[in-house]
Every structure is written in C-alpha cells, then in structure tokens.
Amino acid sequence: MAKDAVMLAVPGPTDERAVRISSPTRVLWPEPGITKLDLATYLVDVGEAFIRANGNRPVSLQRFPGGIDGEQFFSKNPPKGAPDYVRSVPVVYPSGRSHPQLVLDEPAAAVWAAQMNTVVFHPWPSRADNSDNPDQLRIDLDPQPGTDFDDAVPAAFALRTVLEEAGLTAFVKTSGNRGIHVFAPIDPVREFLDVRHAVIAAARELERRMPDKVTTKWWKEERGERIFVDFNQANRDRTMAGAYSPRALAHAPVSCPLEWDELESADPTAYTILTVPDRLRTVGDPWANLHEKPGTIDVLLEWWERDVSNGQGELPFPPDFPKMPGEPPRVQPSRKNAENWDGDLPKKGD
Template identity: 35%
Template structure:
C-alpha cells in the first residue's frame, strides 16, 4: 500500500513501506523514509546546492545495489538538477537536493546513502570542503581516535586549520576542513596530499598514504582521494547500508575521549536523542572557512620534501 506525501506544492506517493531493508533489525523502507523526513532540517544545509550521487538498494541492504548519478526521466519536474559535462562527452544530470520533498522522494527511490560533491553547483571547480578519510586496516576504533587526535595536533594546532570531525557510520572518521572557494580542486588536492605525507613522515609506524591495501600493513590509511572534481563524500546524517542502520554523525572533538564511541555509535533510532540533547557540532562550520594560504606556507616551512 502507498501513502501520499505532501510538502508545500509538491506531492507524491511513497510505496512498499513494509518492505524490509535492514533484515537483522527489521527496519523497513517506511522506517528509512520516516528517518529522512525527520532529519531533513538538520541534514539539508550540508547537501544543499551540491550535485548528489544516489546509492540505491531496491530490495534492501542484502540485495543488489547500484550507483546512480543521472536523474531518471521519471523524476518529477520540481526536483532540481544540474547538468555537468562528462570528459568523454555528453552530460550527467545530477540531482540537487535542496528541500525536504526531494530528500524524502530519494528515500522512496531506495536511496539509502546520498553522496555529495565537495563543491557547490555554482562553482563546481572550487571546493568548499577538504576531506581526510581515516580508513583503518582493521576494526580497532581506538587507533582511529588516536590518529584523529594526532592529526588535530599537526594540522589544527601547527597549521592553524579549522578541523571538523564526523563518524562515517562505517569503520572510520572523516576530518573535514571548511574552505573559502578560492582554490580549485587541483590545488586543494596537492595540499591534502602533502599534508598526508607530512603526517605519514611524523607517524610512520601507524599512518600511511599507500593506496594499495597490500602496501599498508596494519597502518591507518590517510585517504585524500576524494579531493578531486567529481568525487564525493558521504553526506552528514546519511544512513549507511550496514546492519543497525548507522548514521554518519558530526562530532565535537572532545567526544573522542568517550571509550564507548565507535564509527557506528549513532543510527536511525538514537540520533534524534542526540540532536535533542546537544547542538549539531557542524552548525556554524562555514563561518570558519579558510583559504589555505597561511596553512600552505606553514606546511612548506616545516615539511621539506626531497
């Protein structure tokens, strides 16, 4: 049975609400839709005006998934899109999710996990986010937390970068730098790569920039590959397609001291208790945006590469 959803002048039917998407917990498609409707006001500022890639699971997390960049022809005309040229020719018509109606519509399309660009649609070549993805080699979240603190000492305290923290909802953490849109992706990526090599040099026993898994050993991988045109990161407050329906959750830095904290601490059920008892840690992050000029100069001073 379907149900009519109405948001202002936009209305559509949501369907198959009883279909189980997370078998272990019995969470249904209806639960996913309800989650995104409730989280929309908190989540929308982080995804607004950004091209979005849908990861869709028509029959739940234990069945086939597919990535979809192009908005299908059957999407309603009121859903905003951005046509972006492909290198091989032609264009991709990305969804741009600027309102609750669109977010709920995407959930009804079995889009469990929206991924977003690091730039906004009006200046695609100039990111306003830089991401360092802390990707552990094994499931010891204590090591991830320790690495995050060390990165904050070097990049935050020494280089003066504003650093924001988020559980990925999977295994690791994202450290995010809000940026003024003054440098293109190539410049930002070069800085991120050099910062990662600096960290690797400082902590050679625990951190690596080796992209190949067989070269990492037990070290934590500093993944800066998302800092490129057309690459995406998991959107804050997105649900991950994992048992328990964990949610990518912005954190305060002092929360790393909680022994109970894991990458999957928050999920579609308990996230609202959190948001009801504390302010969203990323709420004012854009006010901290930097240009990288001072940080790049300082990095060049303290890290001389052969």
C-alpha cells in the same frame, strides 16, 4: 501496488509537501527490521541538518531496490518523472565529459530519494553553482586490517592539530563504518587538483608525526596495520557518505557529526537511523556552523611545494582516472619490473 502507498508530510520552503512512498513496508535493513517508510521518516526527522550538510551540492544516490543485501547501483542525473523540487546542474567528470548531476535543496528531495530506494547519499565537496572549486577539504581516515575505529581516534586528533597549524578549523564525523571523516571549510577559489595536493600535504605531515600509526601508501600491500589517509577521496567525482547519511550495513548506522570532545568515547555503532533523530533533538547539530569561518589552503600548498622540492611528488590516482602529470606508474610494488616501471629497480640481492 498503489493501494500500498502512503503520503508522507514533509516541511517545505513555504508549506508542507506530500511525498508519496510506495511499498512502505519493504524491509531495507533486515536485522533491525527497518523499512522504506522508516527511512523516509528518518530523513524527515533529520531533514534540516541533512540538507544543511548535503544540500545545494551535486550528489550521487546509492540505491538498493531490494534492501541492503540485494543489488545496488548509483544514480547521478534525475530520472524521468522527478518532481519539480529536484534539480540538476552540469558538472565535469575526470574524463572531461560534462553531465547533469542531481542536487537536493530541501528535505522533500531527500525523502523522494528514499522513495527511489536511496540508502547512501554521496555529496560533492563543492556547491552546485561552483562545482569546480570545493568549499570543503575532506580527509578520510580509513582503518586497515588489524586496526579499528579506536585506532583512528588519535590520528583524527593529531590531524586536527595539523590543520589548525595550517590555519584551518576541523570538524569530525563518524564514517558510519570503522573510519573517521575530518572536514575543514575552505574558500571555494581552488580547483580539485589543488585541494588534492593540500590533502596530500596534510596527510604527509600527519604521517611524519605518527609513522607507526598512519600511512599514505596507496598500495594495500604497503599499508600494514595502520590508518590509511585516503587522499584520493579529494579527487573530482570522488565522494564519501554525507553527514547524517545512512550506510548500507546491517545495523543501519549513520555517518554522524560529533563534537571533538565526544570523539574519544564515541561508539560508532551507536549512531543509527533509530537513534540519531533523538540525538539531534537533545544534543543539536555539531556541524551547524561548519561554514561560518572558511579558511584557505595556502599554507598546505606551501607544504606541498616544500615536499615536492624534497623529492615527494605526486601520488597515484584512482585507476579509472586518466594518466595525470607527474603521477608514478600505476603498478603495485610487488609487480615492478623493467617492462612496467620507469624508475630505478633494486638490483638482485639488494
């Protein structure tokens, strides 16, 4: 009801904006009792760092009208009645279809998204004015069953070295769950497929150095107890939780940027909606200068071409993507047979 709403003051470009928050006492995270107003207040507190990381990018909003334990859906284009400080840009999806996608340019836009029951923010790795060419190379280190955050830590340090050898500066954050996200700023001059190939090249190099700890195997049945380097997160319209975005998990964690010297002793469960604002005030934003010195993916693409010439070509795409040139058949290894596999099958008894 209208009488239940509150007006939240949010710093704007020139003056404060008043953003209306309806149902402010609605509990979104039952375990810590975090409400919709708490979420909106969090986004005010981290607003500058949040927009620096996620603003001026196409973004998908993961919305939970009844709290994190209820139904959810994604919003990509602005709904009717969006305020004039929330805009959209046309983007091209993997199908080739073009459609407007939300862009958040200031903290008030993020708070408005919270009013729309957004919990997780998924920004593109490209800017709104150049959406076809990413300015971030992103790599998701995803612990598989039998592994955890602590197993991803040495992989992240090794990946940092790999990227440094390719001329890139790596930044790190928690995923908000068990994983680790490694980003590197790049010049926005290559399209998504090139960046995907650069990620695969880095992933394969990491796998060669840590074969018992890291895998690029797409099919879960082949990964084992290793850290999966999720190369498919580099595809067009594939995103991960943005920096300082909350996650829809019981303890209200946040995907939190870290300094590299913090990573080894980091506890990912400690970075939450309740703790991260104080961290920003005392420690600062480790990603404040992320885009000061972008690099190129030229060396990684040289590694990609080298691997292709050595017989390591394209890897599977997500199932909803159109069939891509050079892609292997989309069938898990245990289901290979003469009808669905056009490669060499092992002979019976091999």
